[in-house]
Amino acid sequence: MDFLKRLGFYLIGFSVGIVFLVLFLKKKSEETGASFCYFPNCRTLKDIRSKPIAYSDEMQALLANQTLDTVDIKAFLNNGDVDFGRSDTKSAPCKTYFIEGEIATKQAVLKVKNCPSKAIIETVEQ
Known part of the structure; x- marks a missing residue:
């Protein structure tokens, strides 16, 4: 042949x-x-989304005042960009991440503590 x-x-x-x-x-x-998450940003957000989410007292007050919604938080965790320069990825047991994104067409930064058993939403800076 x-x-x-x-x-x-x-x-x-x-x-x-x-x-x-x-x-x-x-x-x-x-x-x-x-989904195929191979980049650090995607892997970090997927890890946070896979855990039960708890809210700090400050965040619970924002949710109670209806200035922020859990749908906004979920959109943040789906479409946000992790700022690894500001984040504390070496601490134990909970790592702190700063996630940048949009809430109601405004730029905002979400501070999240990623613990082994749960993710704690700390603050939002607009």
């Missing part, structure tokens, strides 16, 4: 395999809700 025939068979098989993998992995991620 000459080289061009072998190359043609290889490319046909390779393209069918790629199409199969794309369809299979897309279907699997839709069913299980799996």
Whole structure:
């Protein structure tokens, strides 16, 4: 068999395999809700979202006054950017993260303590 025939068979098989993998992995991620978080920002936010969330007294007052909503907090934890320069990632047992994002079209910074068993929302700076 000459080289061009072998190359043609290889490319046909390779393209069918790629199409199969794309369809299979897309279907699997839709069913299980799996996501591919490899960057530090994504991994940190996913870790915080996976834990029960508690609120400090200051945050509970903001939630009670309805100046802030839990939907805003969840949007912050989904779309925010972690400022690793300000964050304290070396402390134990709870690491402190500053997450930048938007609340009602205003820039804000959320301070979160990420403990092994829960995440504590400390303050919000607008």
